[in-house]
Amino acid sequence: MTRCAAVFLVSLAAQAADNSLLRGGYHFVQLRIAGAGAEAVNAGGTLTFDGAGRYQIRARAGKGKNPAAELARAGTYDAAGEPGAILIDNPVEPGPRLRLRYTAGAAVLAGSAGVGGAHEVLVAVRAPAAPVTAALLNGIYAGGFMALHGAAPEGLATAFVELHANGAGGFGKSLAIAHAASIDDVNREETRSGSTYRLEPNGWGSAKFEGPSDALHGDREILVSGDGEMLLGYGVSSHTRDILVAVRKPAEAASFQFQGPFWMFELFAENEFAFRPKTARFGSAEGIIVGRGEGTALLSQHVRTDGRGVHLTTSNRYQLSATGSLDPAGKAGVNNFALNVAAGVFAGAHAGAKGELSLGHGVFLGLRIPPVESASGVMLSPHGVAHRAAPELPVTAIAPGVALSLHGHGFAAPDPKSIVVTINGAPVEAAPVSPGRIDVKAPESLEPGVAAFQVTVSGRASNVVTVAVVPASPMVLTASPSGTGVVAAAHPDGSPVSLEKPAVAGQPVSIRVSGLGPKAGEVGILFDGRPEKVTAAAPAPDAPGVHLITVRAPASAGGAPAKIAIVAPDSVSDLADLPVTGSKGAQ
Structure with missing residues (x-):
């Protein structure tokens, strides 16, 4: 773990x-x-x-x-x-x-x-x-x-x-x-004495x-x-x-x-x-x-x-x-x-x-x-809602249809059918992974507003955890469960993009993205801050709640990986690295 x-x-x-x-x-x-x-x-x-x-x-x-x-x-x-x-x-x-x-x-x-x-x-x-003196303020603040x-x-x-x-x-x-701002907004070091x-x-x-x-x-x-x-x-x-x-x-x-x-x-x-x-x-x-x-x-x-x-x-x-x-x-x-x-x-x-x-x-x-135990023995962490493809990274908002992991403790049961997950009071399909993790998929019909999650195990209910529901909450998937580092992307032949086998400038590359919800058709992509045209956005056949975003790889900049971000209405993903080789002029 x-x-x-x-x-x-x-x-x-x-x-x-x-x-x-x-x-x-x-x-x-x-x-x-x-x-x-x-x-x-x-x-x-x-x-x-x-x-x-x-x-x-x-x-x-x-x-x-x-x-x-x-x-x-x-x-x-x-x-x-x-x-x-x-x-x-x-x-x-x-x-x-x-x-x-x-x-x-x-x-x-x-x-x-x-x-x-x-x-x-x-x-x-x-x-x-109780009454205090000047001695209370003592040390480096x-x-x-x-x-x-x-x-x-x-x-x-x-x-x-x-x-x-x-x-x-x-x-x-x-x-x-x-x-x-009244001077020039340049950072300056200041050292003073005599303040009281x-x-x-x-x-x-x-x-x-x-x-x-x-x-x-x-x-x-x-x-x-x-x-x-x-x-x-x-x-x-x-x-x-x-x-x-x-x-x-x-x-x-x-x-x-x-x-x-x-x-x-x-x-x-x-x-x-x-x-x-x-x-x-x-x-x-x-x-x-x-x-x-x-x-x-x-x-x-x-x-x-x-x-x-x-x-x-x-x-x-x-x-x-x-x-x-x-x-x-x-x-x-x-x-x-x-x-x-x-x-x-x-x-x-x-x-x-x-x-x-x-x-x-x-x-x-x-x-x-603060750490506090649940009285029922079933606890859903208040920061325990995460994209399934990046389970280490908590989210504050989700999109309809996104694949999620719920984290907490007390999720073990002899009969998996006794584990029930509800979102806004309605049961959803749940797949227990461990005593501390359950995978679920948010309903496609989830309306913008708030989603209230609760886990019940053998009749024992957890606390309720709420997150916002937005039209889209994009996340660029990576090889790391933290959602950071080299992007999860594929060459036209389906082989993965890596530092050893980078994308080729000017050639198509398919990038795996979670959290697009119903806004997949409105998604945009930035390469080093510059917009590039998305040529296709389709659900991934092997992963629920994940889309494949296809775009032509940009020219490399001095051999460094391109920093990419997915932009959707009122949401933006983190930056992820896309290794790229070659230049468009060489194609």
């Missing part, structure tokens, strides 16, 4: 939660961007939950170019309506509820959303239960900072920061890799960050978790809409082990060009990332931008050092990611290598999915 497959067997059952899950105070920060930034809102303060579905908020919130004002109101929440999630009235703006995920014991809450052109992220940490100075795209700034708190009111040293902080007995406080800086400088409000493992911050002055999320780094490098499943959230912006851009594309994302402990992480996300939702399934490479990096290209010199193993949280920023131009801005964070 692979390490990643084993992860599926011990995971959040999350199904016995009720509103008593949340009781007492939680410090929070929130950044919401709307109206091209002009209606951006940031807030920070305390949410006090009563354990019965209601909360009170005491905070400060600023909107647009206005200074922050006191905010006090009541709201409701529901910890039982959706497995593994908490639905909460938005603390700062009326509208749809936010969906928050949580760590073990609900010590940390987080969520992101993108509705009606507004994108936001919220992070909450359990507040101190690293994480992400994002700002929209002047509530305008030209004020975008992002930094990955490292703050050395001395436990006595000072930051002995402050490090950052930062870039700002003040902490009240309730864990609220303030900090003064010495400049100059392309991103984080001046006065900020701060909030510290009761265990001292997390530091949150936000600006309250006029023209300052920002957010800071940082975790305390472990003292020993050996503790940097990014392994297992995490919920992941992002808030981001993409400039069209450098030097004070007047427009930017804002977005948010949520999904699941599985650290494999071997230099890679598998990521499945729902990305929302410009009023659209795109489901992305990908593999992100990472390298861990004193700070660490989480980067899809695995580029050297990138420090953008910090992990706190004790809290089960990581935090980071869309920062690049020193001297590199970065038009992308944003912050991201992850919460470890």
